[in-house]
Amino acid sequence: MSLRHPDGTAVHLSYGTNVHPAESLDGVLAQLDRYAVPVRRLLGRDRLGLGLWLAAGVAAGLAADGAALRRLRAELDARGLEVVTLNAFPYRGFHDAVVKHAVYRPPWTDPLRTRYTLDCATVLCGLLPDHAGGGSISTLPLGWREPWTWHDDLAAAAALTATVDGLRRLPRPVRLAVEPEPGCVLDTMADAVRWLAPRVDPEFVGVCLDTCHLAVSFADPAETVHAVQAAGLPIVKVQASAALHAADPVACRHALARFAEPRYLHQVRAEQWCASKYRHCVEDGPLTTAITAPAAAGPAAADDLPEAFDTLPTDRPWRVHFHVPLHATPQPPLAATTDVLAAALHALYGGATCASPHVEVETYTWAVLPEHARPADDAGLVAGIAAELRYAYDLLVHSGLSKGDAA
Secondary structure (H helix, E strand, C coil): CEEECCCCCEEEEEEEHHHCCCCCHHHHHHHHHHHHHHHHHHHCCCCEEEEECCCHHHHHHHHHCHHHHHHHHHHHHHCCEEEEEEECCCCCCCCCCCCHHHHHCCCCCCHHHHHHHHHHHHHHHHHCCCCCCCEEEEECCCCECCCCCHHHHHHHHHHHHHHHHHHHCCCCCEEEEECCCCCECCCCHHHHHHHHCCCCCCCCEEEEEEHHHHHHCCCCHHHHHHHHHHCCCCEEEEEECCCEEECCHHHHHHHHHCCCCCCCCCCEEECCCCCCCCCEECCCCCCEECCCCCCCCCCCEECCHHHHHHHCCCCCCEEECCCCCCCCCCCCCCEECHHHHHHHHHHHHCCCCCCCCEEEECCCCHHHCCHHHCCCCHHHHHHHHHHHHHHHHHHHHHCCCEECCCC
């Protein structure tokens, strides 16, 4: 699905396929027919964009086998599907029974992360449509915050430099988008800006603005977009997503408990956590994680939803890192942060210049939603993904983009 900014920039809208559990090439091909093609048909589109997720083994195999890569490109073309962006955050096992902290491994201190990223970049070059100006790859924000030392900081910076060297040698432009996430070394967009700006080449490395993560940090969307741009970093990719919002954690306790589940980590933040225990000290050298005094009302950050009930203050709103469907309002008293999504898209696309060419709807949590909100079958999931894409498309048009062609 394509739109156009008044400055002439094409904006590609896709949905993230990390919602589907496929860790082989055959599995990836099967999910195209099982989900992606039905979504495209339901939307009445000639072409549909995918934010493709490939497990490390699949990416390595495709990168080393030109015939297999050409086959995948042909299979996508035959189904009216296209890929301009990859999600290279999860390495593998993203639909294991328990993922939690494993999603942050390997970190950017491990050569496996560099290899995986460059394999994904090679694959993306082979999948990019001829009309695409370039591709994007989202990646994790260095790693989980613990353990993390200044030696790790230096190793991660060196790994990103080596990755850029590899990106320079590719036949098509591909940029890396570092995606801040609560609890990681780069917890917030502000952390990412401070760390990346003095260390990376902005021609090849920028940020991925995930609007769920942004909402959880309680950051102002317009100020965040301005800060990234003022630092000279590109917003390479946008992940259109929404978090859970609990205006009154006490009243929401029972409703929130239904979202506590064993597969993924669901970090929680209480509003006004400027005295965060996860503040990063970057002004005077390599990044270190400094533990500071908690706010007077108690700790304002929890690494997973179950512990939040026992540790966070309940006199202020909470936001939960649980990607909820964009179009489906949670049952009261909970709400979704779609207002943050709308404000972020307006800041990105409502101005004189287009701030990012790639938007990916990333709701990977359909299978772990509370039972009342979970799709009952494939048709339900297809309908939900299509509804999210419609919702995001309409928001983008409302933000100032014009409707593209049938593609």
